[in-house]
Amino acid sequence: MDIEKITNQLKKGVEDNYRKHGSVTAVSFMIKNGNMVILPAPILKLFTDDKDKFYEIVRSMVKSIQPDAVILISEVWFILDKENGVFEQPSKSKNRREAVLLTVDTKNRQITYFSEIREKKMGEWKTFSNFDKTKPNKTELRGNMPLRDFIDSKSPDEYVQEAQGYGR
Numbered sequence: 001m002d003i004e005k006i007t008n009q010l011k012k013g014v015e016d017n018y019r020k021h022g023s024v025t026a027v028s029f030m031i032k033n034g035n036m037v038i039l040p041a042p043i044l045k046l047f048t049d050d051k052d053k054f055y056e057i058v059r060s061m062v063k064s065i066q067p068d069a070v071i072l073i074s075e076v077w078f079i080l081d082k083e084n085g086v087f088e089q090p091s092k093s094k095n096r097r098e099a100v101l102l103t104v105d106t107k108n109r110q111i112t113y114f115s116e117i118r119e120k121k122m123g124e125w126k127t128f129s130n131f132d133k134t135k136p137n138k139t140e141l142r143g144n145m146p147l148r149d150f151i152d153s154k155s156p157d158e159y160v161q162e163a164q165g166y167g168r
Helices: 003-021 041-049 051-065 156-165
Strands: 027-032 035-038 069-078 097-106 109-118 126-132
Touching: 003 069, 003 097, 003 109, 027 041, 027 051, 041 051
Parallel strands: none
Antiparallel strands: 027 035, 027 069, 069 097, 097 109, 109 126
């Protein structure tokens, strides 16, 4: 699987979508043997409602499906610096900024692409390699994405039912 080719196509698609609609709809999907499986909306909604639950469900799905890659695209808020030495959640900060986040996670690599939104325009993509087993002496930094951390093995239908029932 050519992860660079896939991510370049995704970045172009995200940019086109943003120019056309003025926003990016959050989407997450898995790729296995060249086929794409989009995560159902109830699971994706958890990304904004309860990130811990979202990652728990996605990790479990990865255990069951064993995809080649997991990809997440979303608009996010961020803060550049701590305010007066105190960390504040971006969603609660008056100093928050907006960006588009594209994270690609495979068994050997996790790469995050980040494009800040200013004046309703996407900026240049910045790349952060969070984890890379393909390069010698590369430090492993653990993130939230699921291909390295398996929890259990439910069927995908069980995850959808669990996400639909969440918050009731």
